[in-house]
Amino acid sequence: MKQRDSAPTMKDVAREAGVALGTVSKVFNDIPVGEDYRKRVEEAARRLGYQVNSYARGLKTNRTCSVALILPDITHPFFSALAQGVCSALAARGYRTILSITAYDPEAEQKCIQMVQQNKVDGIIGLTYNPELDIDPRLPYVSIDRYFSPSVPCVASDNFGGGQLAAEKLLELGCTRPLFLRIGSRVPGESDKRGDGFESVFRQRGMACAALRLNNEEGLEPIRDFLAGHMDGGQLDFDGIFCVNDALAVRVRDFLAELGLEVPEDVQLIGFDGLRHFATGDFYCSTIVQPVGRLAETGVDMLLREDRSNLPSLVCLPVTYASGGTTKE
Amino acid sequence: MKQRDSAPTMKDVAREAGVALGTVSKVFNDIPVGEDYRKRVEEAARRLGYQVNSYARGLKTNRTCSVALILPDITHPFFSALAQGVCSALAARGYRTILSITAYDPEAEQKCIQMVQQNKVDGIIGLTYNPELDIDPRLPYVSIDRYFSPSVPCVASDNFGGGQLAAEKLLELGCTRPLFLRIGSRVPGESDKRGDGFESVFRQRGMACAALRLNNEEGLEPIRDFLAGHMDGGQLDFDGIFCVNDALAVRVRDFLAELGLEVPEDVQLIGFDGLRHFATGDFYCSTIVQPVGRLAETGVDMLLREDRSNLPSLVCLPVTYASGGTTKE
Numbered sequence: 001m002k003q004r005d006s007a008p009t010m011k012d013v014a015r016e017a018g019v020a021l022g023t024v025s026k027v028f029n030d031i032p033v034g035e036d037y038r039k040r041v042e043e044a045a046r047r048l049g050y051q052v053n054s055y056a057r058g059l060k061t062n063r064t065c066s067v068a069l070i071l072p073d074i075t076h077p078f079f080s081a082l083a084q085g086v087c088s089a090l091a092a093r094g095y096r097t098i099l100s101i102t103a104y105d106p107e108a109e110q111k112c113i114q115m116v117q118q119n120k121v122d123g124i125i126g127l128t129y130n131p132e133l134d135i136d137p138r139l140p141y142v143s144i145d146r147y148f149s150p151s152v153p154c155v156a157s158d159n160f161g162g163g164q165l166a167a168e169k170l171l172e173l174g175c176t177r178p179l180f181l182r183i184g185s186r187v188p189g190e191s192d193k194r195g196d197g198f199e200s201v202f203r204q205r206g207m208a209c210a211a212l213r214l215n216n217e218e219g220l221e222p223i224r225d226f227l228a229g230h231m232d233g234g235q236l237d238f239d240g241i242f243c244v245n246d247a248l249a250v251r252v253r254d255f256l257a258e259l260g261l262e263v264p265e266d267v268q269l270i271g272f273d274g275l276r277h278f279a280t281g282d283f284y285c286s287t288i289v290q291p292v293g294r295l296a297e298t299g300v301d302m303l304l305r306e307d308r309s310n311l312p313s314l315v316c317l318p319v320t321y322a323s324g325g326t327t328k329e
Numbered sequence: 330m331k332q333r334d335s336a337p338t339m340k341d342v343a344r345e346a347g348v349a350l351g352t353v354s355k356v357f358n359d360i361p362v363g364e365d366y367r368k369r370v371e372e373a374a375r376r377l378g379y380q381v382n383s384y385a386r387g388l389k390t391n392r393t394c395s396v397a398l399i400l401p402d403i404t405h406p407f408f409s410a411l412a413q414g415v416c417s418a419l420a421a422r423g424y425r426t427i428l429s430i431t432a433y434d435p436e437a438e439q440k441c442i443q444m445v446q447q448n449k450v451d452g453i454i455g456l457t458y459n460p461e462l463d464i465d466p467r468l469p470y471v472s473i474d475r476y477f478s479p480s481v482p483c484v485a486s487d488n489f490g491g492g493q494l495a496a497e498k499l500l501e502l503g504c505t506r507p508l509f510l511r512i513g514s515r516v517p518g519e520s521d522k523r524g525d526g527f528e529s530v531f532r533q534r535g536m537a538c539a540a541l542r543l544n545n546e547e548g549l550e551p552i553r554d555f556l557a558g559h560m561d562g563g564q565l566d567f568d569g570i571f572c573v574n575d576a577l578a579v580r581v582r583d584f585l586a587e588l589g590l591e592v593p594e595d596v597q598l599i600g601f602d603g604l605r606h607f608a609t610g611d612f613y614c615s616t617i618v619q620p621v622g623r624l625a626e627t628g629v630d631m632l633l634r635e636d637r638s639n640l641p642s643l644v645c646l647p648v649t650y651a652s653g654g655t656t657k658e
């Protein structure tokens with residue numbers, strides 16, 4: 001690590017460029033000056049390795065070039081991929097990411113929003129579980145996966161379409177006795193549409209579709225019991241199961257193994273998220289893949305758009321199917 | 330989402346508290362005033378819902394209450410757990426986390442440091458791969474997993490001790506023909522000590538220990554070939570393998586399966602990191618667990634310590650062994 005003695009100041013830049021201090025200040029604050037002056041100042045700054053004090057800049061131009069990203073957790077692979085995408089998309093536009101983690105706590109989420117507003121960020125991208133969130137309407141906000149109101153733009157995967165895709169895939173692979181399993185937050189969110197889309201396909205065909213929906217507080221035991229209660233002569237009443245996410249699909253595969261059932265031979269299983277081992281390895285299971293990179297990119301784009309007067313209230317991005325060993329293909 | 334009309338100003342707080350504007354300013358900038366004044370201002374601010382403009386504060390007190398966290402990637406579960414730990418530890422101390430992702434690119438790392446210095450952050454926590462990093466010596470810096478010089482404090486797991494622990498565990502489980510496998514960055518780092526610790530145990534006992542060390546550029550094929558080349562009459566020349574990380578251990582298990590070998594019956598396998606499926610599920614493999622939370626907490630503590638004149642240059646935190654199905658216990 002190399003050492004440096006003292007940082008050059010704006011005065012040094014003015015001396016080096018042979019211009020007045022006020023001219024340097026104008027250039028650094030994007031106030032118009034003659035093209036020749038701008039060039040001289042920029043070249044002098046480069047030669048000296050001068051670094052603009054963005055804090056002072058933030059005060060003067062009322063822009064901080066910072067965006068807050070609020071997530072419940074970033075150890076879950078979906079959230080960490082989302083954080084990576086948002087951080088990279090912001091960096092590409094010259095914005096800093098201020099990361100806040102809320103641990104799924106509605107109060108922490110509200111506190112987080114307050115803190116972030118104190119920082120005078122230029123906007124917030126949030127994936128939150130507090131339906132009553134109080135957000136300063138002057139601050140651009142983009143919600144991920146949770147729809148608040150027509151005035152708060154939301155970006156999500158096409159969850160309904162993903163549910164339909166899972167149903168069509170199971171039908172194509174010969175399943176006739178479908179089941180939808182869900183465990184998640186009490187707070188309604190876009191991901192609830194996964195089951196709706198799945199069931200709609202069977203309803204349209206006049207086929208029955210079983211479903212079990214649980215809240216996190218109830219834990220996974222009821223799912224294990226439900227599956228055990230639907231065994232009949234060593235066979236399960238269902239031959240195709242769609243789980244609300246990959247993590248649940250992996251647990252359900254374990255429950256099926258306990259019942260002596262083989263996946264995909266006896267039961268085919270599709271999850272949702274598109275998670276991979278160590279982020280880049282194999283898929284955990286056959287799955288509906290969320291376009292995480294596009295979610296992040298679209299969220300950042302909607303947040304930073306110059307004209308935000310005509311933003312859509314909900315943008316749903318297309319999902320895809322990927323085979324990951326828990327279906328016959 | 331509730332709406333609000335206009336934010337209260339410092340003037341409003343002064344009026345509400347019945348004090349001079351200068352007194353309000355002093356309180357918000359931590360300049361001593363009479364205790365009674367401080368209380369009146371704080372209560373008025375609370376009643377009005379006044380939010381301190383931290384940017385202005387940053388300029389005046391020369392503190393930004395922001396710390397930059399520089400990581401190569403946060404989709405890898407070790408890095409996302411580390412990011413979560415650092416962000417939480419900073420938040421608990423009233424600091425914001427500015428997240429920067431460098432994609433393992435030494436130039437991007439240097440750029441990142443420059444950008445971060447422009448932000449006038451209070452310090453940097455970095456896990457980087459650029460051995461020539463040019464960091465402003467006036468800015469507190471804590472390095473994770475990479476030792477630069479005695480003047481740059483580094484926090485890491487006890488990698489050497491972890492290697493020894495893996496060796497002792499394999500010996501205890503009856504292994505007599507050990508192998509160490511490594512793939513990673515060309516840039517030397519603390520994690521290189523894992524193999525050193527492992528080999529040292531066998532050297533002390535006068536036992537042979539094979540090793541294969543590769544750089545990322547070489548890919549995993551040489552490891553597959555090496556294992557295939559050490560098959561003899563349906564048996565592998567090694568009965569205990571220590572892999573430099575869990576991701577490699579999982580791949581090696583696949584390679585062994587291709588050779589018709591059972592883990593842990595024919596070969597026992599230990600990784601390093603302590604990663605779990607979906608962050609909270611089962612371990613991927615038997616493993617040496619890094620104390621990620623303590624790494625984050627210690628890094629933040631060393632960065633923000635009031636008196637930084639007497640910091641250690643390297644702090645190694647203890648690791649533990651966890652059985653995860655690839656060893657006999």
